[in-house]
Amino acid sequence: MEMNRQDPLSLLDLATQSLLSDEDSAVRALEELPVGLFPVLSTAAFDGGHIKTVTAMVQAWPFHCLHLGSLRDQSITQDLLEAVIDGLEQVSTNTACPRKSKLKVLDFTHDFEHSNWEECSETSPAPFVITHTLEETEQPTISSREQCQWDREPVEIHADLFLGGLFGFFHLSGFPSYILQRVEKSHGCLRLHCRTLVINQVPFRSLVEILGVLELEAIREVRLHHRSGFCFESDLIQFFAQLGQMSNLGNLIMSDIPWDFPADTFSLLSPLGHLQKLHLIFGYLSGQLSKMLGGLKKPLETLVMNGCRLTENDITYLAQSIHATRLKELVLCSNNLSQMVPGPLEVLLGEVSGTLEHLNLRSCRLKEAQLQALLPALCRCSRLRSLVFYDNVISTSGIMNVLQHLAKLKNLKRVQYPVPAECVVYLDEYRWENLNRVELARVHTKLQEMLRALQRTDMELTNSTSMV
Template identity: 25%
Template sequence: MVICLHCPDQDDSLEEVTEECYSPPTLQNLAIQSLLRDEALAISALTDLPQSLFPVIFEEAFTDGYIGILKAMIPVWPFPYLSLGKQINNCNLETLKAMLEGLDILLAQKVQTSRCKLRVINWREDDLKIWAGSHEGEGLPDFRTEKQPIENSAGCEVKKELKVTTEVLRMKGRLDESTTYLLQWAQQRKDSIHLFCRKLLIEGLTKASVIEIFKTVHADCIQELILRCICIEELAFLNPYLKLMKSLFTLTLDHIIGTFSLGDSEKLDEETIFSLISQLPTLHCLQKLYVNDVPFIKGNLKEYLR
């Protein structure tokens, strides 16, 4: 689009639209981009980098895939809290590995540097952007600065060096590659890592994957559980884990079918269904129950919830 400032008949709105669409990079952005292109220089500069620039540079490095710099930033992160926010949707396996390697460096330090204060890393997408929480209340221009509260149940008060908050998602009965890697990494470091999962979605039950999850994830920390596309008789397998979910506030039953998972199309009779549901544990903390596409409890919900 060409705009002539000397043409009186030109629509002024065109200039306004152009100004809104084009925002030239600031000198700070240009300096950060230049710094990131020189990995060795960027890493060496971290010791003297102002705290307020850490979230900005981290987000830029994360977006552009400078995994070496990401790895180096973790052990010197100057805030107690790091949330990836919506950027988690762009996190591939290589980026995840780089960040976990950074945590390994931090855990291996016999004497922690005075600068690093990292205690919690959030792998959930509940925040809009990467941000750092500071218990000192020091202001950051574009990021929230208060320490993010994390409410744990009594059973979650396990003394660990680092806490990783994540959201484990199941897709078609299998764990994706990144989630599998994270679980295995945390399991190997269970003495120093507490994997805190607030929301668990099980879509299509694969027993091996469920067992793998609960080797690492503390069931009593789960606050929201979604069961989707599983058979009613498979709930019996989940019962031991459900009994451990002492902090479960929200339960969603979505497309729970009343046929056997082995391909038997014969529907379960009402007495068998009631027997299976009655075996479910009492969830004392449960506040919300969502039921969608569960045909066998239509009109009988009160009976099943007794």
């Protein structure tokens, strides 16, 4: 009869447990502990909640980086995480273990990779979720960028930050607020590097305070979601001034911003030299695109303008701007472009034809004749890889005409087309009902047969019903 047995502990595991049973002995042993045993001992120390040993190990850590991502999915107390920060700050005054720490980076990012233990330890995710601002303190605030008072280089703390509103639903622990305060009070000895910054419903005044603790030049991506109908313009200007200091920012997303956004503040982004992707998803952009993009000195590669109420002047400006010569992805969905053909939209597609790879014209109120007028410009987009034009009112013959012309584009592999007018009852340009799925399936088969005849079986076809 078979019995369920747990695997016996290895000699290394038994030795580790024995060492940790007396923390004072474990701390003293760190001076002579072989480098290769530090990861094993540190894992056991965290698992067992040995706070004193954790602090001492940080002070004697023999590697460049300590990655604590795997701690998120375990029952790690705030005491343990505080012990790590204590170890960072006490590393230069450690007398229990004279072994000099090589630690330069404490990493909490979600996709950290390493090649060997000379670089780091664990590799699992542990992003911070912040739901409140720093607590008020009576001591004067000292910038983290002031001269560090340690006798060694500052230690970097790497983390992807998700900033929730004051009444957000994410409440992992008090550690995020705690670590921000420790960084702020460290006089530059601890520096918080955030690569991805997600901001959801955070008042701008609080956001400005938090950004003051971060190393702004380390931020690569910002996602701003803000529905509040009220904010002080002075706070907004200060936030954009900080945004402009993010010299390595490559991706900026701004969505759901219903208040009358002062586009002039975008001039504060002119120092950005690495911005490649800009997503604008709000209605108050209308007629102000030149103000928003005019300050950028380098062309964008991705521009998303979803539901921005674009005007003819906006499209005309974009066609004449430096961005038109470099755009690889252009998303114009949920804008009424029906009055821009013939005219600015054709010109714009002609200007981006040399680089464009992805084009999204979903829900742009384009009719059959307008799409027909755009075909010459579209056919010049030799690098086009995907096209989306569903939720525009077009007949089966109109869709076939578009595909027949675009089949010449050998790089075009994905097309999302609208439900043909014969298959539904359109209530307006965006809404339809009474879908005839049998007829739609027949049309889809017909389109695929046409592509086979054109030797384009490599082109993937989908329609808007696939998105539901």
